[in-house]
């Protein structure tokens with residue numbers, strides 16, 4: 350199989366905080382010319398079966414994916430797991446506990462924002478946006494827009510949900526070691542999502558990557574929306590020094606986000622493209 354496929358290994362459906370159902374997302378990806386892709390919803394694998402069926406019908410190569418929220422040295426990081434067996438032991442339990450953790454966190458976010466004068470039913474409003482899917486801060490952002498408390502997702506995060514704001518609730522996420530163990534024991538591989546989106550210095554990113562690689566991760570994303578050419582260069586240089594894999598994806602959530610589209614991310618050249626690993630044998 351050839352590694353020169355048009356690929357996108359990071360995207361979200363409405364099983365987490367995306368706008369489209371898994372099958373709709375696959376249709377859109379096929380229309381955009383994507384040939385190899387993974388659905389990587391936050392902390393859930395509920396969309397994989399529907400996505401795979403649709404992707405294969407559309408003639409695309411589909412890889413199981415998930416974007417796990419994990420803790421590293423007291424900070425929250427996102428780990429993309431790829432090409433794992435979703436029926437492996439441990440998966441159901443891990444996902445169920447994340448469902449519970451996110452639901453509890455959502456109640457806590459609502460409680461804290463209520464104390465700041467927002468309506469008492471904020472949890473219910475956010476839950477209505479999430480449905481049975483994994484609830485997250487974007488569902489609160491939508492509720493806040495609906496209530497006319499803010500006029501955009503960005504403002505919702507800046508004022509109520511982002512780091513250092515009242516709705517910034519400290520949840521106890523699984524450690525990066527547990528997250529990597531889950532994926533690798535199910536035959537999958539792990540890469541660090543959007544390394545420059547955590548407000549870490551490059552020194553800290555390198556420390557994080559050292560720990561992730563030691564725990565069994567195989568690489569990092571070097572291309573994703575918003576990465577600057579300078580940062581991308583640093584990430585590729587790091588991957589080259591450490592001989593690890595590089596990945597890329599659109600982190601697509603919704604057709605309303607004009608700055609992302611499926612199959613698109615800043616162009617780059619690097620060795621050890623993750624696609625080589627995914628399509629080997």
Ligand code: AMP
Pocket residue numbers: 366391418484485486487502503506507511602
């Ligand atoms: P959560 O996983 O519940 O902590 O929510 C994180 C998600 O919120 C990310 O995956 C993004 O989709 C979204 N997000 C984070 N920051 C912002 C922002 N400033 N504006 C809009 N969406 C954001």
Ligand code: MN
Pocket residue numbers: 361366391602
């Ligand atoms: Mn998201």
Ligand code: MN
Pocket residue numbers: 416427542543
């Ligand atoms: Mn992320």
Ligand code: MN
Pocket residue numbers: 359360361416600
């Ligand atoms: Mn994402």
